[in-house]
Amino acid sequence: MSTRAHAKTEKTLNTGELSTAAVPEARYFNRELSWLAFNRRVMEEACNPAHPMLERLRFLSISGSNLDEFFMVRVAGLKGQQMQEVEAHSTDGLTPGQQLAAIVADASNLVSSQQAVWHEIRSALGERGIEVLDGDALTGEIAQWVEEHFRLQIFPILTPQALDPSHPFPFIPNKGLSVIFDLVRASDGEAVRELVLLPAATPRFVRIPGDVARYVSVETLLKRFAPQLFPGFEIRKSATFRVLRDSDIELEEEAEDLVLYFRTAIKRRRRGRVIRLEMEEGIDPGLEAVLKEELGGSDALLTETGGFLGIGDLASIVEEDRPDLKFSPYAARFPERIREYDGDCFAAIRAKDIVIHHPYETFDVVLAYLRQAASDPDVVAIKQTLYRAGKQSAVIQALIAAAEAGKSVTAVVEIKARFDEEQNLLWASALERAGVQVIYGFTSWKTHAKISMVVRREGDEFRTYCHFGTGNYHPITARIYTDLSFFTADPRMGRDAAKIFNYVTGYVEPQDLELLTVSPRHLRERLIELVDREIANALAGKPAAIWAKMNSLVDPVMIEKLYEASNAGVEIDLVIRGICCLRPGVPGMSEHIHVKSVVGRFLEHSRIWAFGNGKALPNDGAEVFISSADWMPRNFDRRVEFMLPILNPTVHDQVLDQVMVANLIDTEQSWDLQPDGRYVRDEPGEKPFNLHRYFMTNPSLSGRGAALESSGAVPKLSLRRWRAERGA
Missing domain, CATH: 1.20.58.310 (Polyphosphate kinase N-terminal domain)
Structure with missing residues (x-):
């Protein structure tokens, strides 16, 4: 069904x-x-x-x-x-x-x-032993403990500031949380206004010791114990507020030193224009007027919020040690075929292409590949792109180890990766100190392609091993993002990868690529060619279909081409997690286009594109590609991206008949996009299917080696069967 x-x-x-x-x-x-x-x-x-x-x-x-x-x-x-x-x-x-x-x-x-x-x-949560307390609930022994905690741990780091002609309104940083007070001095009855900025380093919640997990927010404590902060004053009114600032960094084309420019821009970001001012519900009109005047209320978007400001800060409560209230843990699998080669990644890759499906299969295999490259005396060169690597990156350490071992190591560090600019600058400095050749790529484009290339001396020749990923070299996000890692020793892909690196490091435009397609050169054009082929097949009465999975679909050129394909009779199924500007299911425009979004335990992040290629049975000839790109103007025009064909039959079947089909048939985490813009959640139906649970409990095809033949434990999914059941 x-x-x-x-x-x-x-x-x-x-x-x-x-x-x-x-x-x-x-x-x-x-x-x-x-x-x-x-x-x-x-x-x-x-x-x-x-x-x-x-x-x-x-x-x-x-x-x-x-x-x-x-x-x-x-x-x-x-x-x-x-x-x-x-x-x-x-x-x-x-x-x-x-x-x-x-x-x-x-x-x-x-x-x-x-x-x-x-x-x-x-x-x-309160019914399950995790309580978040208001000020009124701080009584008895709890009140005594939090008062002492406030006096010893919080009071010393608070700095109240009077607001008057000699004390101008202080700067509130991005995401800054503050409490403003209206006070009256008891000695003379004079009205005083004070502001207290909660330091960013202070945890938002304080956990009260005990078997029952009790939390109280810092702003609740500040209001409760304000008399200790303002002795001799009567607290008349108070209000919590929060500020969000413009945090985008616009790159100036005339910037002569990209590193220096971004170091300065990161500092400017913290002082960007106020974009959003959040105030607690029921704020006193006088206090509200002050905040609007001092924080650019005429330009900022104002929000009066009841309950809790800064919903994102609730993440700290999630860390409570209550496994009964969290997803059941699972252990990511390590590819069995690499174990069959005694952990020799290069031998396993040399034997046959491998695709790794994260997070169900561990990112440790990528680290093992890089660590082996760093320690292998026959490896002479490593080239690596780094878009987001995280704060505790084993990838960086492997590259440093390789450089220190005397290998030629080149790292393309993208310092324009939004909100990771500062961390990437730190990694770049560490890599340079170790002797890595650090390249920052193009001034106006981002290097978003995820490619690792290892050149190894084998006998009298050099062999190139490559890793291509749909996701970042980030060990933490690799545990929660679904992505594909593709390993190959195909010399054609090795030659193409070398040309892409030369493009980024030396602006040498890649000519005569054998298998890969890259943006911003020809990626959109190549996709249009593939869609045009499906249109021609449909008009010729042949089977015609497109299946694509991505994070966002925005590019109007590609949307119009999909509309054209729909009108020609091409069946199009899109799995788009986030933004979709295409309007599906409209008669005469997109009636053959279906769009769904999957949101669940893991963040669907892999980019997979498949084209029927005129074959009645997809397994007999559908072309399958993986990519680092979404279908957005920025990916096609302002980023270095790759599109890679899957040629190995086993890998082809895994990507098409397992990963793609599982996304298409999921009913427990899926929303269907309607022609009028509504997203409608699927009902699980008589045979519910959860793709995340499925991959946690079923092994993959690729990388299984002899275990595949002996166990027979292969997921029973098939794009062919799915199309037949749907009547396509």
């Missing part, structure tokens, strides 16, 4: 309805509203009864952190356009002002939903 044949729940999520109402024949959903709809789907997982309670809290906190970043970057950009009176229209025809108005309305509804969900989860 098709996922679309299942009955749908009544709960729906909206995106783009403003533009739909204004332009009934609109061809696109608004990018920003589509993102807000995605974040609502994330928040909805906090209401999913199938998830343990602390995991539901984790989803809620993620939705809060996501929304913060959205305001700091996307809304900041639109606000800047509005202030500069730039009336550029979005693809769906909205001006910056119209988009901001729609965003404010949608975001306000989302924030209200977050607060309601937090109220529900907080109550449920």
Whole structure:
């Protein structure tokens, strides 16, 4: 049975309805509203009864952190356009002002939903022995303990500041949480206004010792014990507020020293224009007026929030040691075929291409590959791209070890990776000190391709081993992002990889690539060729189909090409986790296009594209590609990306018949996008299928070696069967 044949729940999520109402024949959903709809789907997982309670809290906190970043970057950009009176229209025809108005309305509804969900989860956690206390609940022994804790641990780091002509309003940093007070001095009755900024290094919650997990927020303690901070004053009014600032870094083309420019820009970011001012519900009008005046209220987007400011900070409670309230742990598998070669990654890769499906299969295999390269005396050179590597990166340590062992090591460090710029600069310095040749890539483009290349002396020749990833070289996110790691010793791919590195390090444009396609040169054009072939097949009466999985679909050129393919009769199934500007299921425009989004325990991050190639049976000739790119203008025009064909039959079957099909048939974590912009959650149906649970409990095809033949434990999925059941 098709996922679309299942009955749908009544709960729906909206995106783009403003533009739909204004332009009934609109061809696109608004990018920003589509993102807000995605974040609502994330928040909805906090209401999913199938998830343990602390995991539901984790989803809620993620939705809060996501929304913060959205305001700091996307809304900041639109606000800047509005202030500069730039009336550029979005693809769906909205001006910056119209988009901001729609965003404010949608975001306000989302924030209200977050607060309601937090109220529900907080109550449920209390029933399970995890309490978040208000000031009124601090009584008896608890009150004594928190008072002492405040006096010894919090009071010394607080700095109250008077607000008067001789004490100007202090700078509030990005994400800064503060409490403003209206006081009256007892000695003379004079009114005094004070502000206390909560230091960023201070944990948001204090855990009270005991078997029952009791938490209290720092701002609750500050308000409760304000008399200790302001002796001799009467506390009349107080209010908590929070600030979000413009955090995007605009690269100036004339920047002569990219490293110096970003070091300066990171400092400027902390003082960016206020984009959003959050205030607690019921704030005194006088205090509100002061905050608006001092924090650019005329330009900032204002939010009056009830319950809790900074939903993302709830993540600290998720760390409570309560395994009964979290997902059951599982151990990621190490590829059996590499074990058959006694852990020799190069021997295993040399024998046959391998694809690793993270996080179900461990990222340790990537680290083992790099560590072996670092210690192998026959390895002469390593080249590596680094987009996001994390703060505790074993990848960096392996590259340093290789350089110290005398190997030629080149690292392309992308210092323009948003919110990782500072960490990447630190890694670049460490790598350079170890003797690694560090390259920062293009000034105006980001190097987003994930490629590692190892050159090894074998006899009288050199052999190149390559790793291509759909995700970052980040050991932490590799545990929660679903991505593909592809290992090969195919000399054609090795030659192509070398040309891509030369492109980034020396601006030598790659000519005559044998297998790979790269942006910003020919990636969009190559995809258009593949879609055109499916159109030609459909018009010729041959089977024609496209299956694609990605994070975002925004590029209008590709959307129009998919519309053309739909009108020609090509069956198109898209799995798009986040932003989708394409409007599916519209008669005469996109009636053969189906779009779904999967949101669950893991973040779907792999990019997989498959084209039927005129074959009745997909396994007999469908072309399958993996990539580092989404279908967005930035990926096609302003980033170095790769698209790689999967040629090995076993790997081909795993990517197409396992990973792709599992996403298509999932019913427990899936939302279907409707023509009017609503996302409708799938009902599990009589035979529910959860793709994340499936891959946690079933081994993959690739990398299994002899174990595959002996066990027979191969997942029974098939794109062929799925198409037949759907009637395609």
